[in-house]
Every structure is written in structure tokens, then in C-alpha cells.
Amino acid sequence: MDRRTTIKWMFAAAATVPSLRFGIDAATAGEAAARDVAADQAGYGTDPDLQKEWKAGGPWPLTLTENARATTKALCDLIIPADDVSPAASAVGVVDFIDEWISAPYPQQRGDRPVVLNGLLWIEAESQKRFGKAFPALADAQRAQIADDICSTASKPEFADAAKFFAKFRDLTAGGFYTTPVGMKDIGYRGNVPLEKFDGPPIEALKKAGLA
Amino acid sequence: MSFISSGEADKKGYDVVVVGSGAAGGQTAYTLAMEGARVLMLEAGRNYVPATETPMMQVNAEAPLRGAGTPEKPFGFWDATIDGGWEVPGEPYTSASDDPERQFRWWRARMLGGRTNHWGRISLRNGPYDFKPRTRDGLGFDWPMDYEDLAPYYDKVEMLIGVYGENDGMENTPNSSPGVLLPPPRPLVSDLYFKKHAARLGVPTIAGHRAVLTTRLDHKRLPALLHPGNRKAQAILAADMQKRSACFFATPCGRGCSIRANYQSTTVHLPPALDTGNLDIVTDAMVRAVTKRADGRAEGVVYIDRKTGVEHRVKARIVVLAASALESVRILLNSGVANSSGKVGKYIMDTVGAGLGGQVPMLENMPLHNEDGVSGLHMYTPWWLYKQQLKGSFGFARGYHIEFGGGRDMPGMGTVAGLEWLNGGTYGRKFKEDARRYYGSFFYMSGRGEMIPNEDCYAELDPNVKDKFGIPVLRFHWKWSEHELGQAAHMEKTFAEILDAMGGRYPRKPQPGNKAIKQGGVIIHEVGGAIMGTDPKTSVTNSYGQCWDMNNLFITDGATLCSNADKNPTLTIMALAWRSADHMLSLMKKKEL
Numbered sequence: 001m002d003r004r005t006t007i008k009w010m011f012a013a014a015a016t017v018p019s020l021r022f023g024i025d026a027a028t029a030g031e032a033a034a035r036d037v038a039a040d041q042a043g044y045g046t047d048p049d050l051q052k053e054w055k056a057g058g059p060w061p062l063t064l065t066e067n068a069r070a071t072t073k074a075l076c077d078l079i080i081p082a083d084d085v086s087p088a089a090s091a092v093g094v095v096d097f098i099d100e101w102i103s104a105p106y107p108q109q110r111g112d113r114p115v116v117l118n119g120l121l122w123i124e125a126e127s128q129k130r131f132g133k134a135f136p137a138l139a140d141a142q143r144a145q146i147a148d149d150i151c152s153t154a155s156k157p158e159f160a161d162a163a164k165f166f167a168k169f170r171d172l173t174a175g176g177f178y179t180t181p182v183g184m185k186d187i188g189y190r191g192n193v194p195l196e197k198f199d200g201p202p203i204e205a206l207k208k209a210g211l212a
Numbered sequence: 213m214s215f216i217s218s219g220e221a222d223k224k225g226y227d228v229v230v231v232g233s234g235a236a237g238g239q240t241a242y243t244l245a246m247e248g249a250r251v252l253m254l255e256a257g258r259n260y261v262p263a264t265e266t267p268m269m270q271v272n273a274e275a276p277l278r279g280a281g282t283p284e285k286p287f288g289f290w291d292a293t294i295d296g297g298w299e300v301p302g303e304p305y306t307s308a309s310d311d312p313e314r315q316f317r318w319w320r321a322r323m324l325g326g327r328t329n330h331w332g333r334i335s336l337r338n339g340p341y342d343f344k345p346r347t348r349d350g351l352g353f354d355w356p357m358d359y360e361d362l363a364p365y366y367d368k369v370e371m372l373i374g375v376y377g378e379n380d381g382m383e384n385t386p387n388s389s390p391g392v393l394l395p396p397p398r399p400l401v402s403d404l405y406f407k408k409h410a411a412r413l414g415v416p417t418i419a420g421h422r423a424v425l426t427t428r429l430d431h432k433r434l435p436a437l438l439h440p441g442n443r444k445a446q447a448i449l450a451a452d453m454q455k456r457s458a459c460f461f462a463t464p465c466g467r468g469c470s471i472r473a474n475y476q477s478t479t480v481h482l483p484p485a486l487d488t489g490n491l492d493i494v495t496d497a498m499v500r501a502v503t504k505r506a507d508g509r510a511e512g513v514v515y516i517d518r519k520t521g522v523e524h525r526v527k528a529r530i531v532v533l534a535a536s537a538l539e540s541v542r543i544l545l546n547s548g549v550a551n552s553s554g555k556v557g558k559y560i561m562d563t564v565g566a567g568l569g570g571q572v573p574m575l576e577n578m579p580l581h582n583e584d585g586v587s588g589l590h591m592y593t594p595w596w597l598y599k600q601q602l603k604g605s606f607g608f609a610r611g612y613h614i615e616f617g618g619g620r621d622m623p624g625m626g627t628v629a630g631l632e633w634l635n636g637g638t639y640g641r642k643f644k645e646d647a648r649r650y651y652g653s654f655f656y657m658s659g660r661g662e663m664i665p666n667e668d669c670y671a672e673l674d675p676n677v678k679d680k681f682g683i684p685v686l687r688f689h690w691k692w693s694e695h696e697l698g699q700a701a702h703m704e705k706t707f708a709e710i711l712d713a714m715g716g717r718y719p720r721k722p723q724p725g726n727k728a729i730k731q732g733g734v735i736i737h738e739v740g741g742a743i744m745g746t747d748p749k750t751s752v753t754n755s756y757g758q759c760w761d762m763n764n765l766f767i768t769d770g771a772t773l774c775s776n777a778d779k780n781p782t783l784t785i786m787a788l789a790w791r792s793a794d795h796m797l798s799l800m801k802k803k804e805l
Binding site for chain 1 (some may be wrong): 250258264265266267270271272273274275278279280282284285289290294295296297300301398399400401404405408460461462463535574575577578579580581582583584585586619621622623624625626627628630632633636637638639640641643644647648651652658676702777782784
């Protein structure tokens with residue numbers, strides 16, 4: 001398929017499939033965000049080894065293109081940036097995780113895949129349209145301008161699909177981040193430590209809840 | 213005696229062959245082997261070694277997809293279940309209806325110890341009312357026994373497996389005998405907050421009961437109580453109890469426990485039973501049918517070696533089906549035995565399940581502390597409206613208990629997901645602040661209620677579909693009655709009221725019963741299908757699980773339950789299995805079998 005045909009096909013698809021109805025810019029519309037997942041791609045099976053070390057890309061291949069990974073990194077670090085408490089999302093492997101998620105052969109992930117891939121394309125197209133630059137190359141304020149339009153439940157109707165994508169992407173980013181030791185510590189998980197005895201809550205916690 | 217091959221098993225003779233290795237099979241084989249019977253256990257799945265296979269302490273970031281559930285690991289990557297779930301490859305079941313509300317879902321595991329490796333460990337006794345439900349409200353069936361018949365066996369099982377709890381003396385929520393229960397874990401902030409505010413609505417809160425060792429078992433006192441006069445069994449059990457550690461209050465029970473601090477058949481029943489030298493186990497042995505002798509009694513079973521596909525036959529004086537309620541039903545139907553009543557497959561029940569969760573501002577920004585505890589049910593609410601319900605104004609019969617939870621548990625994919633209903637949707641530094649603020653402030657309530665057996669819920673053999681072994685599969689029929697739907701609606705309405713009392717908010721309104729209720733089978737408390745009774749015309753077994761039509765064929769799993777009280781059935785299944793095994797021993801001793 002040549003580039004012109006590809007663009008025509010994508011516009012045709014966009015006209016019939018609501019989830020694809022982003023304002024796709026001709027400059028990026030023909031670019032795929034990921035390689036295909038094989039139709040017969042196996043998962044980790046019903047009896048995976050629970051003691052071995054699992055890495056993203058191990059049980060099934062990662063598929064995001066380099067450009068899409070760059071957009072993913074910029075976007076997940078916009079959602080979870082470094083602050084005084086913890087580093088940015090990409091510092092703890094969230095890009096690999098999102099790639100693993102959208103490349104997985106299970107129904108939930110296969111369903112999320114087009115939402116994420118189309119969203120990444122939309123982000124790039126929107127970035128080009130507004131600022132003439134790739135999203136990762138934007139200044140913080142420019143990225144925020146796009147994010148502000150799509151991050152909330154009060155997003156304007158023309159951003160409805162982009163907002164759905166953003167909500168999904170935010171959940172993936174947060175899931176990827178807050179399950180790591182760094183993320184768990186950030187939000188205050190203090191468990192997973194073997195104890196001789198379990199003392200229950202400290203008095204200051206009971207007081208705070210009006211229980212002591 | 214130990215783990216042996218199918219070829220070896222064929223050549224040996226046994227007193228009893230037990231099909232299944234979970235709560236029922238484990239308890240049956242344990243009691244028989246400890247008391248001197250020679251037992252062969254057949255397990256359809258692979259061998260499983262908790263000491264080396266359990267993922268203790270791993271965090272979700274170490275798992276594919278951050279541990280999220282998939283069809284291959286439905287309860288998450290670290291869940292103990294092997295080769296199991298709602299679908300087992302090559303081993304289908306079918307549904308008579310295309311309507312999801314009329315469908316039943318069947319959870320299975322194919323591993324030694326079965327579902328006991330991952331279960332919730334919630335261990336509640338049926339109360340006196342639960343044995344005579346028909347007498348009380350005219351619905352369903354009375355049991356062919358009373359609470360007093362089973363009470364000593366509840367004590368025994370609780371002492372053997374280790375159950376924490378307290379004796380609260382509440383209506384139809386029996387106390388254990390003194391010295392039986394282990395101390396309950398300390399309540400979490402969210403437990404006490406629930407207790408305080410639910411009490412304002414008249415909803416009581418008491419210590420949970422779960423099969424988790426909050427302290428080590430008393431190996432000096434308990435063995436003599438469990439095996440009076442049997443010094444060999446006492447010595448074996450005392451030695452084994454010393455190998456079980458107490459809970460170290462970390463890592464969720466659903467993964468199983470390598471230190472043997474909670475009950476799994478593989479860590480509690482099987483090790484001492486194997487130590488007697490009286491138990492052989494063949495794994496990967498998929499039983500197809502019970503075989504029959506010329507005199508009409510059970511001869512043994514025929515099974516397929518999962519690895520080779522070769523069919524084997526074993527013989528025994530007694531055959532015990534403990535394959536899980538519906539797998540035992542399937543074996544009975546495929547055997548064409550024990551069904552002169554026509555009741556095999558009838559009266560399948562699950563538990564009524566509905567739930568509602570919300571967010572509680574008072575629980576935000578709690579001072580940081582470790583809330584893992586025993587990973588579930590430090591406290592719970594037993595059904596509290598017996599008297600009001602008897603007056604007849606509820607529109608449904610039978611009750612439910614509430615399992616609830618909050619606090620900062622190990623983060624997973626859902627922990628900081630979907631916050632938009634609270635914060636409108638944020639990103640950046642604000643999102644990180646929101647995550648800290650809301651984590652630990654969510655609170656969830658699940659209702660677990662009694663389903664009444666009905667004529668529309670049953671299993672039969674599908675005439676067209678076979679599994680990969682060529683064995684005909686089950687086809688399910690399902691329909692809730694107005695009692696279950698009314699109960700589910702009552703649950704959600706009550707939970708919303710409790711959340712209101714807690715100053716909480718929730719993302720949706722309470723739903724009508726048919727929307728609130730979980731699909732049949734989803735709570736994984738399926739029982740019935742070969743119910744016990746007093747009349748061979750209307751039941752399949754007597755109170756010992758002994759088949760009316762074949763007196764050396766016993767069923768010791770949940771298939772014999774003729775009602776399904778809101779109390780999670782596993783503890784009752786084990787108590788019944790112990791009682792059945794005692795009966796078998798007595799009949800063998802008297803040479804009646």
C-alpha cells in the first residue's frame with residue numbers, strides 16, 4: 001500500500017469506526033504506532049513458572065515502534081513526572097510495561113490496543129497541528145496545553161475519543177508505576193515485610209479516624 | 213507409600229480409592245490413612261509443591277502485566293491456581309441457555325490440592341438453623357442430621373487446620389469448643405471504622421474466622437484430641453504440626469503459603485497422611501467413571517493418564533468421590549450409577565454474591581503503617597436479621613454475611629485506576645498527590661448469601677460434547693429465584709446505607725437484584741448435585757455421603773449438601789468428610805464393607 005492509499009484508507013476507516021475518529025493529520029496518519037501482534041501469539045500459559053524472573057518482552061514480543069515509544073515516554077512522564085518524592089514513570093520501566101500490555105495476546109489487552117495506538121497517533125498529529133513539532137520535542141507548557149484539553153471528565157465533545165484514550169493511558173501509567181517498589185513507597189504502602197507479630201494500627205491512625 | 217505411577221497403582225490393592233485431593237479428598241484421605249486404612253488418591257492435575265512453587269513476597273511489578281488477571285490466570289499472575297480457572301483448555305462445559313442470567317460458570321483447578329491452594333480460607337460453621345431450613349421457613353430441604361451431629365467434627369477440623377476467630381455467641385453463628393480457635397488478628401482502622409458506623413444501623417461486626425495460623429498449633433495438646441488412642445497418628449501429627457509456621461503477616465494467602473501458615477490440602481492434610489505410609493497418590497489421573505462389580509457394588513474406578521492417554525483401572529473396597537461437587541456429579545452421570553432417584557445433577561447451588569465499594573474521606577491520608585495483616589477478613593458481619601426476617605416483611609428468605617475490607621494493601625493494576633469520579637481527571641504533580649490521598653481510603657463490601665435449591669438449576673451430560681479425553685461434559689441449566697434476587701438487592705441497598713453512615717461516597721447507585729447478583733458459579737461455592745437425605749427416592753446419599761444405590765460408594769465433597777447456607781462451604785465439607793471417613797472405618801471394621 002503506498003502512502004496516499006494508506007491515508008485514504010485511514011480516513012475511510014475513521015469515517016466508519018467511531019473509536020478512530022481522531023482529527024488525524026495527513027503528515028502522520030500513514031505511520032503505524034506498532035508492529036502487528038501475531039494472530040496465534042501465545043500467552044504465558046496456564047502453568048507459568050512463578051519463580052523465574054519475568055521481563056517485558058519475555059512472554060510475548062513488544063511491538064511499539066521507536067517513535068511510539070518516545071511518545072509513550074513523554075506522555076507517561078507528563079502523567080507521572082518526577083517530584084520530591086519519586087521519579088517519573090519512565091524511570092521505573094513504565095514504557096516497557098505499556099508496550100507489554102498493548103502487545104499481549106489476551107482479550108482485555110487486545111481491546112485496549114487500538115485505543116492506545118490510535119491515541120498515540122492522535123497525540124502526535126495534534127502536536128504537529130498545534131506546534132509543528134513531535135510531542136516529545138514540545139516544551140512542558142505545550143504538552144500541558146494538549147493534556148488540559150483531554151485529561152478530564154469535562155473535556156469538550158470534540159475531544160471525547162482523545163479523553164477516553166487519556167483515561168486509559170493514565171490508568172496504565174499509574175498501574176505500571178504504583179506496582180513498583182518505588183511507586184508503592186510513594187503512595188505509602190508499608191507492607192510485604194515479614195513480621196513476628198501484627199500490632200494493628202498505631203494510635204495516631206485510630207485517632208485520625210475518630211476511633212481513639 | 214507415596215507418589216506412584218498409574219502402572220504401579222493398578223497392581224496394588226487398596227481399602228479405599230479417593231478421587232480428588234482438595235478439601236474433601238484431602239480430609240477423607242487424611243482421616244482414613246491416619247486411622248490405618250490403605251488409601252489411593254487420584255488427582256486429575258499435576259503434582260504441586262508449595263514449599264518451592266509459591267510466589268512468596270514477589271510484588272506485582274515482577275509479574276507480566278503487573279500481575280493483572282488474564283484468561284490463563286484469572287485471579288492474577290501470582291494466584292496459586294494451576295491449569296485452572298473459568299475455562300480449562302480441552303475440558304469444556306456447556307450451557308443450555310444463551311442468556312447470561314441463565315448461565316453457570318464453573319471454576320476448576322487441575323493440581324494437587326485443587327482449589328484449596330488459592331481459596332479465601334474463610335471458615336464459617338453452619339448453625340443449627342442451617343440444618344433445618346425447610347422446618348424453619350418451608351423452603352428447600354432439611355438435612356438428615358442436626359448441628360450437634362456435625363459440631364464435634366467442626367471442632368476437629370478447626371483444631372487440625374488451624375482457624376482463628378472468637379466465640380461471639382451470636383444467633384445461628386455457633387461458638388467453637390473452648391481451646392479450639394486461634395486468636396484473631398488485630399482489626400485494621402477500616403474494620404473498626406466500619407464497626408463503629410455500621411453499629412449505628414444495627415449491623416454487628418465480629419472477628420473473622422479464617423484458616424490461618426495467627427499462632428503456631430499446639431502440637432502437645434491437639435494430636436491426642438484428634439486421634440484418641442492412636443499413638444502413631446498422634447506422633448505423626450505432632451511432628452507435622454511443628455513443621456507449620458505461624459503467619460508472618462505478609463504476602464497474600466491466594467498465592468498459597470510455602471511456610472504452611474494457612475490451610476491447603478497440600479500443606480496440612482497430605483503431608484501427615486503420606487507420613488503414615490498408608491497413602492499413595494497418583495497425579496495426572498483423570499477419572500472417567502466408577503466401575504461396577506457383578507453384585508452391583510462399586511468395584512473401583514477407570515481413569516485416563518493425562519500424560520500418556522492410556523486408560524487404567526484400580527480396585528478398592530470403597531470408592532470415594534471427592535472431585536469437587538460438579539466433577540463428582542459428572543463422574544456419577546458418566547458411570548450410570550447411584551441414580552435410581554433421578555436426582556444426580558439436580559439442585560445445584562452457588563452463593564448469592566453482590567457488592568458495593570466506595571471512598572471514605574475519613575480514611576484519607578492515614579498515618580503510614582503496615583496493614584497487610586493476614587490478607588483478609590480480620591472482621592466480618594454475620595447475618596443479623598433472623599428475627600426481623602421471620603416476621604415476613606423482607607420479600608426473600610435466608611440471609612447473607614458481609615465480607616468487607618479497606619486499607620493500604622499491596623498495589624495492583626486497579627489501585628490507582630479510574631479516579632476520575634473523585635478528582636475529575638488529573639495529571640502531573642496533582643495526579644501524584646491524588647494517588648497518595650486516595651490510596652487506602654477505598655472500602656468494599658461483598659454480600660455472601662444463601663441460595664435455595666430449585667428445580668431450574670441442574671447439570672446433565674451434554675449429548676454432543678466431549679472433552680479431550682473423550683469424556684462427555686456437563687451442560688448447565690440455571691435460574692435464580694426471587695429469593696436470591698431480593699437478597700442481592702437488599703445487599704447493595706444496605707451497603708449504600710453503610711457507606712452513607714461512614715461518610716463515604718460511591719460511584720453508582722444500588723442496583724435491582726438481577727443487575728446486582730453475580731452470575732451463577734462466580735462465587736465458586738457450587739454445591740449440590742447429589743444431595744443427601746433420608747429417603748432414597750428423593751436423595752442420592754445418606755448423611756454420611758453413602759450412596760443409597762451402592763453402599764460402598766461415598767461422596768464426600770460439596771455435592772451432598774442439600775442447602776447452601778451463607779457460610780462459605782469449605783469448612784462444612786471438611787467436617788462432613790471427616791464424619792464420612794469415620795463411618796467408612798467403622799463399616800470396614802465391622803466387615804460390612
